[in-house]
Amino acid sequence: MTTLRPILSALRRHKIAALLIVLEIALAFAIVSNALYIVVGRLQRIDLPSGIDEPGLVLLQLATAGAGRGTVASAQADLAALRAIPGVESATAINSLPLSHSQWGLIYALHPMRTFSGGVQAPVYFGGPDLLKTLGVRMLQGMSFPPSAYRDLTPQNAFKIFVAARQALITQAYAKRLWPHANAVGKIMYMGETPVQVIGVVSNIIKPYISANAHDPGNYYAVFSPFRAAPDLNAWYALRCRPAVCPRVLKAAAGKLQAMHPTETLNAQESFMHMRQRYFRNDRAMAWLLAGTVLALLAVTAVGIVGLASFWVQQRTRQIGVRRALGARRVDILRYFQTENFLLATAGIALGCAAAIGINVWLMAHYAVPRLPILYLPIGAVALWTLGQFAVLGPALRAARVPPTVAMRAA
Amino acid sequence: MLDMRNVSKIYRTTTVETHALRDFSLDVREGEFVAVTGPSGSGKTTFLTIAGLLEELTHGEYVLDGVDVHGLDDNQRSRLRNEKIGFIFQAFNLIPDLNVLDNVEVPLHYRRGIGAAERRRRATQALERVGLSARVRHYPAELSGGQQQRVAIARALAGSPRLLLADEPTGNLDTAMARGVMDLIEELHREGATVVMVTHDPDLAARAERNVHIVDGMASGIIEEPSMRPAVRAQGEGAFRIPGAED
Ligand SMILES: Nc1ncnc2c1ncn2[C@@H]1O[C@H](COP(=O)(O)OP(=O)(O)OP(=O)(O)O)[C@@H](O)[C@H]1O
Ligand SMILES: [Mg+2]
Numbered sequence: 001m002t003t004l005r006p007i008l009s010a011l012r013r014h015k016i017a018a019l020l021i022v023l024e025i026a027l028a029f030a031i032v033s034n035a036l037y038i039v040v041g042r043l044q045r046i047d048l049p050s051g052i053d054e055p056g057l058v059l060l061q062l063a064t065a066g067a068g069r070g071t072v073a074s075a076q077a078d079l080a081a082l083r084a085i086p087g088v089e090s091a092t093a094i095n096s097l098p099l100s101h102s103q104w105g106l107i108y109a110l111h112p113m114r115t116f117s118g119g120v121q122a123p124v125y126f127g128g129p130d131l132l133k134t135l136g137v138r139m140l141q142g143m144s145f146p147p148s149a150y151r152d153l154t155p156q157n158a159f160k161i162f163v164a165a166r167q168a169l170i171t172q173a174y175a176k177r178l179w180p181h182a183n184a185v186g187k188i189m190y191m192g193e194t195p196v197q198v199i200g201v202v203s204n205i206i207k208p209y210i211s212a213n214a215h216d217p218g219n220y221y222a223v224f225s226p227f228r229a230a231p232d233l234n235a236w237y238a239l240r241c242r243p244a245v246c247p248r249v250l251k252a253a254a255g256k257l258q259a260m261h262p263t264e265t266l267n268a269q270e271s272f273m274h275m276r277q278r279y280f281r282n283d284r285a286m287a288w289l290l291a292g293t294v295l296a297l298l299a300v301t302a303v304g305i306v307g308l309a310s311f312w313v314q315q316r317t318r319q320i321g322v323r324r325a326l327g328a329r330r331v332d333i334l335r336y337f338q339t340e341n342f343l344l345a346t347a348g349i350a351l352g353c354a355a356a357i358g359i360n361v362w363l364m365a366h367y368a369v370p371r372l373p374i375l376y377l378p379i380g381a382v383a384l385w386t387l388g389q390f391a392v393l394g395p396a397l398r399a400a401r402v403p404p405t406v407a408m409r410a411a
Numbered sequence: 412m413l414d415m416r417n418v419s420k421i422y423r424t425t426t427v428e429t430h431a432l433r434d435f436s437l438d439v440r441e442g443e444f445v446a447v448t449g450p451s452g453s454g455k456t457t458f459l460t461i462a463g464l465l466e467e468l469t470h471g472e473y474v475l476d477g478v479d480v481h482g483l484d485d486n487q488r489s490r491l492r493n494e495k496i497g498f499i500f501q502a503f504n505l506i507p508d509l510n511v512l513d514n515v516e517v518p519l520h521y522r523r524g525i526g527a528a529e530r531r532r533r534a535t536q537a538l539e540r541v542g543l544s545a546r547v548r549h550y551p552a553e554l555s556g557g558q559q560q561r562v563a564i565a566r567a568l569a570g571s572p573r574l575l576l577a578d579e580p581t582g583n584l585d586t587a588m589a590r591g592v593m594d595l596i597e598e599l600h601r602e603g604a605t606v607v608m609v610t611h612d613p614d615l616a617a618r619a620e621r622n623v624h625i626v627d628g629m630a631s632g633i634i635e636e637p638s639m640r641p642a643v644r645a646q647g648e649g650a651f652r653i654p655g656a657e658d
Contacts, residue, residue, distance in 0.1 A: 319508075
């Protein structure tokens with residue numbers, strides 16, 4: 001039987017070494033729990049659904065060398081040509097794309113506003129009548145814009161036209177944000193002092209630029225407006241095709257655009273999946289980096305525990321022999337060292353909890369890291385307890401093998 | 412109490428075989444005080460490690476307090492050590508990280524069915540017995556050698572063992588402290604303890620009831636004070652029998 005008190009009093013006689021290992025465990029615990037949380041957050045971001053039917057969507061962007069060379073009229077001609085490519089099911093221009101990093105943001109509020117404070121920001125998507133179908137966004141309630149509602153948006157008239165639009169579609173997430181308890185269809189929201197009527201609610205679509213917090217519902221706020229977009233305003237062409245033929249379609253589309261605009265260049269030609277990959281590249285890298293750091297830190301901690309335990313086992317060889325002579329079984333010796341490690345780990349974890357919360361508060365203040373969920377503390381605790389038990393096992397087994405004759409024969 | 416018959420112990424290393432005990436027989440009865448003497452390297456400590464179940468014998472038979480130890484596994488031997496034997500070492504072997512009271516409690520931690528209060532009670536009693544009640548909070552390093560050995564004796568007593576095994580218990584002490592420790596061991600014997608003590612010192616050996624002399628791993632003779640206690644017997648090569656000393 002191992003009772004804690006004598007183990008504790010023996011530890012008290014080795015304060016410095018015990019304190020160092022406790023601090024190491026505390027530090028590991030604090031960093032590991034925070035890092036783990038960030039890693040999980042990043043992985044959750046990477047896994048966020050876009051709300052788009054991703055596999056069959058390819059994108060092209062024409063860089064026009066000056067205003068007036070990529071007009072709405074020329075965009076209509078481009079789209080007609082693109083639709084003619086075998087395998088293209090639908091095509092649209094679009095002002096900005098989910099996960100593309102660049103967005104048109106607007107602020108809407110429930111009441112007329114003189115300033116834009118107090119509203120809820122949302123990216124605006126527009127492009128033409130085929131937009132929803134091409135992206136794979138579904139109408140949930142209400143209806144879409146009638147064909148007659150669409151206006152051309154150009155660099156010259158953008159602001160005026162924008163302010164003149166009186167109808168909008170909004171995503172489910174945005175609807176819920178503005179009218180948590182009521183049906184949004186038919187409601188009025190205000191862009192400044194301009195009233196805009198919500199005529200329909202669509203399925204969620206992710207923002208061009210999302211927050212660090214994967215669970216932020218704002219990631220799915222969006223407003224759709226009835227404008228036709230054009231390359232002059234950095235619009236994209238988005239084509240829907242069967243996934244199997246998409247690579248061929250993309251190539252053909254690029255060739256066709258180059259043929260139609262020999263003096264312009266293609267800014268981008270890629271699948272949406274590829275764009276998504278690019279968007280989360282940093283998250284993936286960060287997750288790997290932090291996971292690597294966590295592993296390295298755990299390894300260093302384990303090495304520290306093994307080192308100290310080995311040292312103590314060696315230092316106590318004689319008293320282990322004496323304990324054996326006095327009736328300790330091998331398993332009693334094993335348990336002694338395991339219990340000792342458990343006590344050290346527990347002290348480290350307790351201290352580490354405070355440090356973990358401290359680090360998190362600091363991260364919240366300086367980076368866009370949300371509050372550490374309490375769940376990560378028990379996860380970290382179990383991780384370090386387990387690590388400690390595994391690390392101490394080797395030295396403890398060595399201790400258990402010390403023969404009782406050591407007590408009689410000077411080592 | 413302790414019955415060894417034809418015991419031999421061979422230490423094998425890759426190059427040499429050491430016959431540390433050869434055909435060694437000894438019977439110690441309950442309440443006896445036996446001193447084991449012999450030159451350095453003759454096998455005295457080896458005898459104690461086997462008697463104390465710290466090591467297994469190579470050949471022969473050993474019955475400890477009615478238990479044939481042959482074939483016992485490590486856990487059973489540990490348990491038997493814990494219940495039946497009190498060790499007193501030349502180097503005291505107190506645990507430096509524990510205070511006097513905790514040291515005396517150590518063997519009680521390894522015994523089933525003894526709670527914290529009972530441990531405390533027995534340890535306190537044992538320390539009273541050796542006259543160290545005032546030092547329970549001291550650490551070994553804060554005690555004289557004689558005091559440390561008294562604590563070690565208290566530790567050996569705490570578990571109420573059937574047999575006390577002492578290896579040169581005064582070997583690390585100066586004359587005055589040695590006398591004190593020796594007096595204590597004698598007192599314990601008078602109170603009924605069975606004691607087997609290894610010593611170099613003929614004067615100390617003379618204080619036992621019976622001497623077993625080991626030479627080269629064999630019990631080579633018995634130096635005996637028959638007046639004190641006739642009922643002793645030792646067997647083995649070179650041992651001779653005391654007339655009238657049969658059971
Ligand atoms: N673990 C071992 N391996 C090999 N040989 C050993 C071992 N232990 C003891 N011996 C040998 O066994 C013999 C008896 O040793 P033991 O320690 O029993 O002698 P001793 O009578 O106690 O001597 P001393 O009076 O010096 O303490 C010695 O020759 C010793 O070298
Ligand atoms: Mg010896």
